[in-house]
Amino acid sequence: MIYLDHNASTPVRPEVAEAIQACLTGLHGNASSLHREGQRARAAVEGAREQVAALVGARASEVVFVSGGTEGDHLALVGGAWALSRSPGRVAISAIEHHAIHGAGDVLRDHGFRIEHVPVDARGVVDRAALERLPDDTAIVALMLANNETGAVQPVAETADWAHRRGARLLCDAVQAAGKIPVDAATLDPDYLVISGHKIGGPKGAGALVVRRGAPLAPLFRGSGHESGRRGGTENVPGIVGLGLAAELAARDLASEPARLEKLRAQLESAILDADPSAVFHSRQAPRLPNTVNASFPGARSDAMLMALDARGVAVSAGAACASGAVEPSPVLSAMGVSREIAVCAIRFSLGRTTTEVEIEKLAAILPEALRAARAAAPMVA
Amino acid sequence: MALKVLAAMSGGVDSAVAAALLAEQGHEVTGVTLKLWCYGTSPVSARACCTLDAIDDARAVARRMGFPHFVVDAEEVFRARVLQPFLDAYAAGRTPYPCALCNQHLKFGDLVSRMELIGADALVTGHYARVDRADGGAVALRRAVDDAKDQSYALALVPYAALERARFPLGALTKEEVRGHAERLGLAVWDKPESQDLCFVPDGDYAGFMVEKLGERRGTDPGPIEDAEGRRLGTHRGIIHYTIGQRRGLGVAAPEPLYVLAIEPQRHAVVVGPKQALESPGLVTEPMNWLMPAPPTHATRVMAKIRYHHTPAEAEIHLRDGGRVEVRFSVPQSAITPGQTCVLYDGDRVIGGAAIAHALNANAGAARREVAPIAP
Numbered sequence: 001m002i003y004l005d006h007n008a009s010t011p012v013r014p015e016v017a018e019a020i021q022a023c024l025t026g027l028h029g030n031a032s033s034l035h036r037e038g039q040r041a042r043a044a045v046e047g048a049r050e051q052v053a054a055l056v057g058a059r060a061s062e063v064v065f066v067s068g069g070t071e072g073d074h075l076a077l078v079g080g081a082w083a084l085s086r087s088p089g090r091v092a093i094s095a096i097e098h099h100a101i102h103g104a105g106d107v108l109r110d111h112g113f114r115i116e117h118v119p120v121d122a123r124g125v126v127d128r129a130a131l132e133r134l135p136d137d138t139a140i141v142a143l144m145l146a147n148n149e150t151g152a153v154q155p156v157a158e159t160a161d162w163a164h165r166r167g168a169r170l171l172c173d174a175v176q177a178a179g180k181i182p183v184d185a186a187t188l189d190p191d192y193l194v195i196s197g198h199k200i201g202g203p204k205g206a207g208a209l210v211v212r213r214g215a216p217l218a219p220l221f222r223g224s225g226h227e228s229g230r231r232g233g234t235e236n237v238p239g240i241v242g243l244g245l246a247a248e249l250a251a252r253d254l255a256s257e258p259a260r261l262e263k264l265r266a267q268l269e270s271a272i273l274d275a276d277p278s279a280v281f282h283s284r285q286a287p288r289l290p291n292t293v294n295a296s297f298p299g300a301r302s303d304a305m306l307m308a309l310d311a312r313g314v315a316v317s318a319g320a321a322c323a324s325g326a327v328e329p330s331p332v333l334s335a336m337g338v339s340r341e342i343a344v345c346a347i348r349f350s351l352g353r354t355t356t357e358v359e360i361e362k363l364a365a366i367l368p369e370a371l372r373a374a375r376a377a378a379p380m381v382a
Numbered sequence: 383m384a385l386k387v388l389a390a391m392s393g394g395v396d397s398a399v400a401a402a403l404l405a406e407q408g409h410e411v412t413g414v415t416l417k418l419w420c421y422g423t424s425p426v427s428a429r430a431c432c433t434l435d436a437i438d439d440a441r442a443v444a445r446r447m448g449f450p451h452f453v454v455d456a457e458e459v460f461r462a463r464v465l466q467p468f469l470d471a472y473a474a475g476r477t478p479y480p481c482a483l484c485n486q487h488l489k490f491g492d493l494v495s496r497m498e499l500i501g502a503d504a505l506v507t508g509h510y511a512r513v514d515r516a517d518g519g520a521v522a523l524r525r526a527v528d529d530a531k532d533q534s535y536a537l538a539l540v541p542y543a544a545l546e547r548a549r550f551p552l553g554a555l556t557k558e559e560v561r562g563h564a565e566r567l568g569l570a571v572w573d574k575p576e577s578q579d580l581c582f583v584p585d586g587d588y589a590g591f592m593v594e595k596l597g598e599r600r601g602t603d604p605g606p607i608e609d610a611e612g613r614r615l616g617t618h619r620g621i622i623h624y625t626i627g628q629r630r631g632l633g634v635a636a637p638e639p640l641y642v643l644a645i646e647p648q649r650h651a652v653v654v655g656p657k658q659a660l661e662s663p664g665l666v667t668e669p670m671n672w673l674m675p676a677p678p679t680h681a682t683r684v685m686a687k688i689r690y691h692h693t694p695a696e697a698e699i700h701l702r703d704g705g706r707v708e709v710r711f712s713v714p715q716s717a718i719t720p721g722q723t724c725v726l727y728d729g730d731r732v733i734g735g736a737a738i739a740h741a742l743n744a745n746a747g748a749a750r751r752e753v754a755p756i757a758p
Contacts, residue, residue, distance in 0.1 A: 311500035373498040
């Protein structure tokens with residue numbers, strides 16, 4: 001299988017798998033226990049905390065281990081808003097945020113909060129002018145560092161600066177950016193920052209929320225003082241150890257991997273244009289991740305294209321499909337003003353550590369045939 | 383030789399077993415479930431076959447058998463090719479048979495066009511029918527071995543070319559055998575109830591569905607219930623509530639039971655009369671879909687079936703203009719209903735099918751008005 005869905009999940013690094021295996025077989029203690037077994041587990045967790053902090057330029061004490069991106073987003077947005085606003089207040093969410101942020105916004109809305117949505121421009125980059133129009137009582141602005149569907153990188157540092165001058169907090173979902181581009185909390189200056197293990201070569205079910213400079217946070221899981229009272233629950237030691245090592249290895253590879261991926265991306269983009277000169281790229285004009293290409297092939301609906309590519313050994317993502325499989329235009333592309341007709345033909349190719357030049361060459365040979373089949377399968381409704 | 387197979391899976395036990403049997407035989411199966419309808423959040427019946435739960439059931443079968451499964455969003459085609467004609471037929475005083483259109487345009491239309499996506503050699507469904515080679519090697523659609531489950535009637539509008547690549551593994555099995563296979567293969571759907579009504583109207587209230595869900599207004603105004611001589615006997619609730627042969631719900635008191643003889647959309651009238659007035663010597667179809675390479679060129683004896691639960695009756699067919707066929711029964715048939723499908727059998731072979739345009743000149747006056755001029 002030519003796996004080009006690394007934004008959905010990227011393979012666990014072999015070293016990480018080994019480290020997790022070693023935890024599962026050799027590290028039995030509860031990290032909160034006082035005996036030496038407990039202390040060994042605690043040492044592993046705290047070592048991982050240092051590794052995660054190093055990847056994102058934060059302090060170890062600012063790192064809260066969670067179950068992944070969705071929990072991190074909920075803890076930051078809901079926990080942050082609850083801590084900041086005695087009476088229901090207001091938070092702002094960019095239109096292209098991940099479902100996890102929109103979901104956390106729904107939780108707040110159900111509790112009486114007002115949710116503002118900040119639009120993006122045609123490139124898929126948040127509209128700074130719209131930020132200026134946000135009401136003064138906005139407590140938190142959520143802006144992702146890089147969009148999962150288009151790879152468009154957002155002006156987080158500028159937005160954080162703007163938010164801080166207004167007395168607001170900035171929540172940065174860096175799940176898709178971490179490990180692909182440098183993520184430096186000191187430069188970006190968010191109050192809350194979220195990463196996820198399985199997007200950087202670590203395991204699923206482990207992630208981290210970085211709470212900087214003592215930003216307010218009401219825990220969602222209570223009952224015990226884990227994670228300095230910020231997240232109750234016995235630490236997922238194998239997951240945390242895997243996340244930590246993956247963070248360290250990702251940080252190491254940042255010196256060379258982005259350039260390698262950019263080269264593969266250019267190869268992929270020319271293969272796409274060779275196969276279909278009418279292909280429409282999304283967010284190609286924006287600052288963007290080196291690994292993500294989102295393109296529409298007019299007349300080839302994404303559900304058909306996904307199936308055709310899958311049958312030919314290529315795994316990609318179709319913009320957005322709901323649980324029932326209905327082909328709906330991606331809300332991200334819609335927010336960018338992409339027409340429905342083009343949006344339902346969007347395919348996301350996301351490259352990663354295991355992607356090779358040979359794989360892209362093979363894809364180039366497969367694309368024309370897959371396109372032909374997908375176009376022939378267009379619904380007959382005339 | 384292992385085939386690449388596209389298996390249409392509704393989520394029910396029949397299509398699950400059809401797909402699973404081919405997988406078990408070593409064929410390379412890809413399951414697909416057609417999403418025909420937006421399920422929304424309304425509670426849906428467990429008996430309906432195209433719900434979101436049904437998609438999950440189909441996925442579970444694919445997981446169990448170890449083959450991939452995809453959902454095909456066919457809502458647009460379903461609306462244009464099945465739902466709209468369904469509405470138009472009721473508005474025109476007909477009683478449509480949407481399953482035939484769904485097989486024609488979705489399962490053996492849209493899905494056939496998707497076979498190339500996976501390079502499929504064959505399309506498999508859970509229909510109880512058989513395809514084989516008749517004399518001369520031409521493909522033939524035949525009745526299922528299990529007479530009680532036979533679905534060849536519902537397949538009569540399928541394009542003949544599509545039959546070439548169709549496989550119906552259940553055609554030689556009984557329902558009990560199918561459930562037995564499902565249980566043997568550990569498919570969770572093995573004891574799932576049968577779907578009865580139209581999949582998109584699980585409660586069977588077609589008129590309510592059309593009016594409340596689709597906002598249909600045509601054919602919903604009250605109008606006269608008349609006898610064959612044009613005497614007004616009462617008031618009906620809108621012609622979409624009635625079908626030929628219907629006895630219940632007329633709300634007309636009469637010395638003998640009254641049946642709907644005709645629905646006249648132009649005058650917005652429902653014509654009723656005694657049971658014997660329902661009988662007609664024959665019918666004229668819409669253009670025939672022939673399931674044979676060389677359709678008959680002269681009058682031919684067939685068995686004709688005029689609705690799902692009708693016992694095929696002996697008839698002679700005569701070709702008419704525009705591919706239409708006039709069907710003359712040896713014995714007059716009751717309640718020939720425009721919109722329903724008339725399927726022609728030669729023994730157990732389906733030789734063609736088409737929607738019924740109208741009944742032939744009968745002995746009742748009301749039906750006479752419905753008869754269009756027929757070329758001699």
